[in-house]
Amino acid sequence: MKAIAAGLFGTLLMTGAxxxxxxxxxxxxxxxxxxxxxxxxxxxxxxxxxxxxADLLTGIILHYLIGxxxxxxxxxxxxxxxxxxxxxxxxxxxxxxxxFAMGFWFTFIRLHPRxxxxxxxxxxxxxxxxxxxxxxxxLIVYTL
Numbered sequence: 001m002k003a004i005a006a007g008l009f010g011t012l013l014m015t016g017a018x019x020x021x022x023x024x025x026x027x028x029x030x031x032x033x034x035x036x037x038x039x040x041x042x043x044x045x046x047x048x049x050x051x052x053x054a055d056l057l058t059g060i061i062l063h064y065l066i067g068x069x070x071x072x073x074x075x076x077x078x079x080x081x082x083x084x085x086x087x088x089x090x091x092x093x094x095x096x097x098x099x100f101a102m103g104f105w106f107t108f109i110r111l112h113p114r115x116x117x118x119x120x121x122x123x124x125x126x127x128x129x130x131x132x133x134x135x136x137x138x139l140i141v142y143t144l
Contacts, residue, residue: 003072010137011067014130028118029126035059037116047117071138085142094135098128
C-alpha cells in the first residue's frame with residue numbers, strides 16, 4: 001500500500017513540475033496530455049493535444065499506473081539491498097529511470113504516425129530530468 005502512495009505522490013510531484021515548466025516557458029511539457037494524445041491517436045488537426053475527457057482520463061490513469069509500477073520496483077530494489085532509501089540513491093534511481101523514459105519518449109514520438117507538435121528534444125530532456133523529482137517523491141513517502 002505504501003508503494004502505491006509513493007508512486008502516486010512521486011508522479012504528482014513530477015507532473016506538477018512539468019506543468020509548471022509549461023506555464024513558465026510557454027512550451028508544451030504537459031506529459032499527461034501528450035501521453036493521452038499519443039496512446040489514443042487523437043492529435044488535433046492543428047497538431048495539438050486531445051481535449052477529450054475520456055482521452056485525458058486514459059492518460060492520467062496510464063501515467064499514474066506507470067508511476068506506481070516504478071515505485072514498486074524501487075521498494076523491491078531497496079528491500080533486496082540494491083541501493084538504499086537515501087537522497088543519493090533516489091537521485092541515482094531517478095536518473096536511470098529518466099534515461100529509460102527519455103529513450104521511450106524519443107522513440108514513441110518518432111514512430112508515432114501523428115505526434116502532436118511539441119518541442120521534442122527539450123520535452124524528452126524535461127521528462128527525463130523530472131524523474132529525479134519522481135524518485136524524491138517516492139523516497140519521501142517511503143521514509144514516512
